[in-house]
Amino acid sequence: MRSVRKLAVVALAGAALFGGASPALADTPKPSPSASKSDAAPTEAGTAFRTAVAVRQGQQATASASSGDYLYWMFPADAGQRPTVNARITLPEAASRHGASTWRIDVYDGLRRRQPCMYGMQSRSAAQDTGTIELSCTLRPTVAWADTWSTDPLPGTYYIRLTAVSLPETDRGLPFKAEVEPVMADTGGAHAVDGRLATPLGAKSAVAPEDGWASGWWTDRWLWTAAGGLLAALAGIGGYTLTRGRGRPSGVPRGA
Structure with missing residues (x-):
């Protein structure tokens, strides 16, 4: 359960990081050159x-x-x-x-x-x-x-x-x-x-x-794509950790 909690904390931190960066990129006027x-x-x-x-x-x-x-x-x-x-x-x-x-x-x-x-x-x-x-x-x-x-x-x-x-x-x-x-x-x-x-x-x-x-080669959608990939990976690891313990207890012989 500790590993699950750690994964949840990391996921929330990643979401907060990328979620907080987007409004700044989208709404804050960029100083004109x-x-x-x-x-x-x-x-x-x-x-x-x-x-x-x-x-x-x-x-x-x-x-x-x-x-x-x-x-x-x-x-x-x-x-x-x-x-x-x-x-x-x-x-x-x-x-x-x-x-x-x-x-x-x-x-x-x-x-x-x-x-x-x-x-x-x-x-x-x-x-x-x-x-x-x-x-x-x-x-x-x-x-x-x-x-x-x-x-x-x-x-x-x-x-x-x-x-x-x-x-x-x-x-x-x-x-x-x-x-x-x-x-x-x-x-x-x-x-x-x-x-x-x-x-x-x-x-x-x-x-x-x-x-x-620039002609549109860069947008902050790249950040959202990276954030989505990171959160998906964390969710996969968390799901695997939760379901791994539902199998046969370790040390129990097959046919027991």
Whole structure:
């Protein structure tokens, strides 16, 4: 019975170890890799997909433009990451404006498909006297592979588009400033799939993640698989120990 108790203690300890590790891997945001000191943050934006300016994960890009312009940036997102795009807009002087305006950010994948925001305020109206507004868009977790008909986010380049979707005609052309920052959270193996892309979408167009493209080769499902194998082995040993004593008592001759 002592051996059984020891096995039970080991099994419970293993379950607690792996069970406690999973939430940390799945729920704790991973610090976004920042650009090195030699990589200055962008101070401009493109005006179309083809001229989008590359920004690294965790890097804050800035730009000055005219109200009514379309601003474009691009950033990389790898498998297992959940991108969030934050934007801050410093509006023109209130005295020069003639009414309210509405601003919006949209995020597109490497195939230029607009991805829905699961969380955040991607569109917001500003009164004439409002000085700044903040927008955000959190996408679905990026998966390593998906069917061709699916719109699931895939590893590769993502595009940010920022513009005023509504403003008085007389306010077009007024100067404003924008700040955007793409940040990543690691979702762990909760959204892992079997399979991966041969090449991330549009990977040649933008900067790669600081650690390179993982493309889903590692997930914390490996830990769960190892934990399951360990617990199964312990259960087998425990079962054998419990049933071994139910046979013929030792020292009793056959036929007795």
